[in-house]
Amino acid sequence: MSRLQIHDVGLRDGLQMEKTQVPFDTKIHWIRTLIDSGVDIIQAGSFVHPKLVPQMVDSDRIFQEILPEKPRDVVLSGLVLNEKxxxxxxxxxxxxxCMGVSASETHSLKNTRMTTEQALAQILSMARTAEEEGRSVQVSVQSAFGCGYEGPIEKQKVLAIVDAYLNAGxxxxxxxxxAGHADPGRVTELFDSVRELDPRVETACHFHNTYGLGIANSLAAREAGVTCFEASFAGLGGCPFTAVAGGNVCTEDLVHLFQRMGxxxxxxxDPLVHLAEEVSEFFGRELPGSVYKTGPIPSSPPSEP
Amino acid sequence: MSRLQIHDVGLRDGLQMEKTQVPFDTKIHWIRTLIDSGVDIIQAGSFVHPKLVPQMVDSDRIFQEILPEKPRDVVLSGLVLNEKxxxxxxxxxxxxxCMGVSASETHSLKNTRMTTEQALAQILSMARTAEEEGRSVQVSVQSAFGCGYEGPIEKQKVLAIVDAYLNAGxxxxxxxxxAGHADPGRVTELFDSVRELDPRVETACHFHNTYGLGIANSLAAREAGVTCFEASFAGLGGCPFTAVAGGNVCTEDLVHLFQRMGxxxxxxxDPLVHLAEEVSEFFGRELPGSVYKTGPIPSSPPSEP
Known part of the structure; x- marks a missing residue:
């Protein structure tokens, strides 16, 4: 099994719903802390019109600032929704x-004003362009485990999109x-089916903790051979275009669990825990993460207070 | 595999740390709601000196009130710590x-003023008395996965207590x-080891969500053959005698997950969700449970608001 990768999407998925604008310098500081922690991939922003997601207004500048200074083995990712x-x-x-298509027609229309089929054609074209320019590409299926608007999503609908991705290379x-609808059984089933389509596939998972199942789903994904885990520091998150929003799986909680498993x-x-504390202080509220409140499970007797 | 059982311990473990005294009538109403939901076992209280845990002051009256009216297939359990x-x-x-011994000497001393060995002798004697009187008995190992004071607990220490229970029948x-120190790997390992001691053992698990791992641990326990799951409505809980306290696994979240698994x-x-809403309103704060905030994952398209 390949080494597990952590892809922190807090700067993008974590922040996009937050009403308090995070200043540029604060975002830079948070990214530097993530780099310092040693997570593998950091999603530094998305390229969407600032009228739609004001929090992402400075994505371009963030990449320009961080790219020259970051270590080579940390990858900066960005979400793109269209050609622009x-x-x-x-x-x-x-x-x-990172670019994707929603398996839910309703979600696709609300999020992109395109049907799933139209969005798929566009994403395949964009992915080709990015690869031709020498960039790496991760394609995704959104609402793969269910949709806040449509409810359950048929497995075949998800697999058809995956198949199109695989056929395009x-x-x-x-x-x-x-929407956070996944449960461990469904996670196993869907990732197993994806692997059956092509054993060479490299899979990533992206869970929201809406119904309290994020960590359990991540474990099921790992058992199904998923090697890349998308998560947000402090458990921030929630898509503004879904019906019931819940935060992403919390990065430091997931790392803590993985480390318990060796x-x-x-x-x-430590840097992840401090980051979550800072972020909680910044927004002035308790955030969903557990470990930033408790510290890690003690591996030796704690010293008396 | 036997049918899974839900043992709600919210009235006891869930309430014992709460400073706001829950009135007798409210407790009765909550127990009736639990009965209405169809959970299997309800821990209605503990028999401890009210000076130590004032919330448990009316345990005796609660049993007297509920026992005559409850259906035969719902079991009322009570925690006892000593002969009195x-x-x-x-x-x-x-x-x-329900009675138990802590595998942590420090926790045992703080909780019972006895060493683990002394507590074990007492519990075995009490368990025999209860059985002779025709009552059912569940014996437990507390701090089985780690201790807020001592840190990691040696597996052999836990298994020695389990072995003493088994030898006594x-x-x-x-x-x-x-303390919430369990992780899924450790859960599998420990319950597998218990089953190796005696394949006829009937195991229950009791997880706290201190580090966000409660649901994942419950799934690991189920895979290891555990059939009884202790949990608290709304995710209330936390032992007053441990260092870092976290709520119990949330009953309605666990039931929701099990139902997703068929x-x-x-x-x-529904009654469990309404109960959590009521309890949240009673205490005037958001509680740890997820599903009472979101409702269950929709199994069909939700109607437009």
Missing amino acids: GLERGMDCGVELF FRNISLADT LRTDIRL | GLERGMDCGVELF FRNISLADT LRTDIRL
Whole structure:
């Protein structure tokens, strides 16, 4: 099994619903802390019109600031939704382009004003362009485990999109549980089916903790061979275009769990915990993460207070 | 595999740390709602000196009120810590006596003023008395997965207590993660080891969600053959005698997950969700449960608001 990767999407999925605008310098500081922790991929922003998601207004500048200073083994990813966004992402040096199609027609229409079929054609074209320019691409299926508007999503609908990606040569595929409807059984089933389509597929998972199942789903994903885990520091998150929003799986909680299992013990939990504390202070509220409140499970007797 | 059972411990473990005294009538109403939901076992209180845990002051009266009216297939359990408590529990008709020993010397001393060895001798004697009087008994190992004071607890220490229970003929055994230190790997390992001691053992699990792992641990326990799951409505809970306290696994979240897996679809989620709403209103704060905030994952398209 390949080494597990952590893809922190807090700067993008974590912040996009927040009404308090996070200043540029604060975002830069948060990204530097993430880099310091040793997570593998950091989603530094999305390229969407600032009228739609004001929090993402400075994505281009963030890439320009961080790219020259970051270590080579940390990848900066950016989410793009359309050709215009792709162009902006190209210009500011995005290393890994994340782009996707919703398996839910309703979600697709609300999010992109395109049907799933129209969105798929556009994404395949954009993914080709990005690859031709030498950038890495991760394609995703949003609402892969259910939709806040439509309810359950048929497995075949998800697999048809995955199949189109594979046929076009894109093997880095994320299944996103946009509404948080996944449960461990469904996670196993869907990722197993994806692997049956092509054993060479590299899968990523993206879970929201809406119904309290994010960590359990992540474990099921790992058992199904998923190697890349999308999560947000402090458990921030929630898509503004879904009906019931819940935060992303919390990065430091997931890292903490993996480390209990002997995995990715090279990632530094301390900076992640401090980041969550800072973020909680910034927004002036308690955030969903657990470990930033408790510290990690003691591996030796705690000293008396 | 036997049918999974839900043992709601909210009235006891859930309330014992709460400073706002819950009136007798409110407790009765909450228990009636739990009965209405169809959970299997309800821990209606503990028999401890009211000076130590004022919230448990009316345990005897609660049993006296509920026992005559409850359906036969719902079991009322009570926690007892000493001979005096056992006597009170006998007098008021407790059906299932829960009693246990901490695998942590420090926790044992703080909680009972006895060493683990002393506590074990006492519990075995009490368990025999209860069985002789025709009552059911569940014996437990507290701090089985780690201790807020001592940190990690050696597996052999836990298994020695389990072995003593088994040798004395007590096969209904709960492993309690008092401090919330369990992780899924450790859960699998410990319950597998218990089953190796005696394949006829009936195991229960009791997880706290301190580090966000309660649901994942419950799933691991189920895979390891555990059939009884202790949980608290609304995710209330936390032991006053441990260092870092986190709520119990949330009953309605666990039932919701099991039902997604096709298990225990006979339990009615609605009363559990309404109960959590009521409890949240009673205490005037948001509680840890997820599903009472969101409702269950829609199994069909939700109607437009």
